[in-house]
Amino acid sequence: MRIKVKVNGVWYERDVEPRRLLVHFLRDDLGIKSVRVGCDTGHCGACTVLLDGRPVKSCNLLAVQVDGSEIITADHSDDLMERLKRAFHERHALQCGYCTSGMLMASYALLRERPRPTEEEIREGISGVLCRCTGYQNIVEAVRSAGP
Amino acid sequence: MIPPQFDYIRASSIDEAVDILSEDPNAKALAGGQSLIPLLKLRAAAPSKLVDIGRLKELRYVRQAGDGLAVGALATHAELERWAGPCGVLPEAARQIGDPQIRSMGTIGGSLAHADPAADWPAVVLALGAVVKARGPSGLREVPAEEFFQGPYSTALQQGELIVEVSIPRCPPRASYVKIAKTHNDFAIAGVAAAVWAKDGVVEEVRLAATGVGLKPVRLRKAEEAIRGRKIAGDLLAEVAEAASREVEPVSDVRASAEYRRAMAGVAARRALRRALGL
Numbered sequence: 001m002r003i004k005v006k007v008n009g010v011w012y013e014r015d016v017e018p019r020r021l022l023v024h025f026l027r028d029d030l031g032i033k034s035v036r037v038g039c040d041t042g043h044c045g046a047c048t049v050l051l052d053g054r055p056v057k058s059c060n061l062l063a064v065q066v067d068g069s070e071i072i073t074a075d076h077s078d079d080l081m082e083r084l085k086r087a088f089h090e091r092h093a094l095q096c097g098y099c100t101s102g103m104l105m106a107s108y109a110l111l112r113e114r115p116r117p118t119e120e121e122i123r124e125g126i127s128g129v130l131c132r133c134t135g136y137q138n139i140v141e142a143v144r145s146a147g148p
Numbered sequence: 149m150i151p152p153q154f155d156y157i158r159a160s161s162i163d164e165a166v167d168i169l170s171e172d173p174n175a176k177a178l179a180g181g182q183s184l185i186p187l188l189k190l191r192a193a194a195p196s197k198l199v200d201i202g203r204l205k206e207l208r209y210v211r212q213a214g215d216g217l218a219v220g221a222l223a224t225h226a227e228l229e230r231w232a233g234p235c236g237v238l239p240e241a242a243r244q245i246g247d248p249q250i251r252s253m254g255t256i257g258g259s260l261a262h263a264d265p266a267a268d269w270p271a272v273v274l275a276l277g278a279v280v281k282a283r284g285p286s287g288l289r290e291v292p293a294e295e296f297f298q299g300p301y302s303t304a305l306q307q308g309e310l311i312v313e314v315s316i317p318r319c320p321p322r323a324s325y326v327k328i329a330k331t332h333n334d335f336a337i338a339g340v341a342a343a344v345w346a347k348d349g350v351v352e353e354v355r356l357a358a359t360g361v362g363l364k365p366v367r368l369r370k371a372e373e374a375i376r377g378r379k380i381a382g383d384l385l386a387e388v389a390e391a392a393s394r395e396v397e398p399v400s401d402v403r404a405s406a407e408y409r410r411a412m413a414g415v416a417a418r419r420a421l422r423r424a425l426g427l
Contacts, residue, residue, distance in 0.1 A: 001156060017153070018153075018154060018155065018156030018198065019150065019151040019152065019153055019154060019188070021150070021151070021185075021189075024150075040149050040189070041149075041186060041189070042182070042185075042186050042250075045247070045249060048249055051252070054226065054252035054253075055248050055249045055252055056249050056252050056253055057249045057250070059189075060181065060182060060185050060186065060249075060250075060253070061181060061185065061253065062151075062156070062178075062181065062185065062198075064156050064158075064200070065178075065181065065200065065202060067158075106248065106249070109248065110248075124248070124332075125248060127247045127248070127332055127333050128246070128247025128248050128249040128250065128333065
């Protein structure tokens with residue numbers, strides 16, 4: 001099936017099998033490797049992207065479901081994303097880094113909706129991304145300091 | 149993990165979806181996919197066709213209807229989380245489902261049709277006395293929530309039937325949903341929804357429903373009897389908890405033993421009532 005998807009501002013048109021997962025479409029068909037396959041079961045959130053502004057797990061969606069939609073990944077750049085990336089760097093909010101693109105997307109989605117979240121809201125906002133290094137404290141601090 | 153092969157059809161109307169689903173017993177409806185896609189990846193489901201109903205905007209709404217609410221089957225958990233009208237137990241429960249990513253895609257209709265015995269919405273719709281409206285080859289059918297759930301992953305839906313709406317006849321003045329789970333976004337070990345109508349400190353009507361503590365979500369009728377018509381007081385809650393624990397029929401699984409689930413059914417019932425009554 002032919003699908004058309006806007007990813008980080010660029011439209012792509014590709015033929016995909018209906019069973020193609022969005023995460024594989026982004027990584028293997030479009031070469032966007034910041035989108036990670038972590039657990040592949042919908043739990044870890046390393047594959048989180050924004051679909052029309054809402055955070056979703058790209059391993060839990062079919063590429064055909066997002067035909068005509070807009071996707072944002074961690075490669076996206078705007079003022080908020082740059083502030084977040086800088087904050088992650090400055091607060092040492094990553095250890096192995098595997099969950100980082102998922103954490104960035106989950107916190108980007110949160111901060112777009114709530115520019116000044118409470119600690120509880122931050123923890124809830126990133127609850128769908130697992131950090132196996134258990135470095136949550138610094139991640140929460142980074143998200144808090146990335147606000148306006 | 150890669151799903152098995154299937155044909156994909158994006159339905160452009162409810163009628164089209166119903167037609168395809170009634171012609172082919174191995175076709176399956178795809179709403180948000182948050183339960184179905186993991187099953188496909190595990191190859192626990194291998195439908196011939198997926199009928200994507202996800203874009204049927206006419207099924208995506210939440211609106212007041214008389215004293216109650218009409219919730220379209222494709223209202224997502226995230227949309228219900230943001231609902232600010234009557235039946236405040238809906239956002240309270242929605243917030244406890246999965247994580248933000250799951251809530252972006254997952255729908256109330258999909259959750260009810262999937263009928264996981266530990267899912268959250270089933271307890272809530274039972275406590276709200278909701279009616280599930282389904283469209284099938286022979287038209288619209290209304291199934292009371294109590295008759296809808298038949299067992300694990302098994303519902304009253306017949307071949308070709310699609311949930312179109314969850315109708316809540318009357319929003320309770322006081323209601324709450326409490327879930328006890330290993331982590332914030334896991335399935336319930338025990339979850340209890342409480343809906344209470346009280347006057348002058350006396351419980352006039354109450355509906356309690358539990359999830360995660362049996363093969364299907366259930367009304368806690370004995371626990372309801374323990375409080376119906378009685379004056380609201382702290383010691384009532386212990387009786388309710390005791391009755392709830394006694395009447396459920398939980399099974400052991402990877403998340404919790406039957407005994408623990410039984411104990412937690414009582415705890416969740418007590419907390420749900422306490423929160424609903426503001427005690």
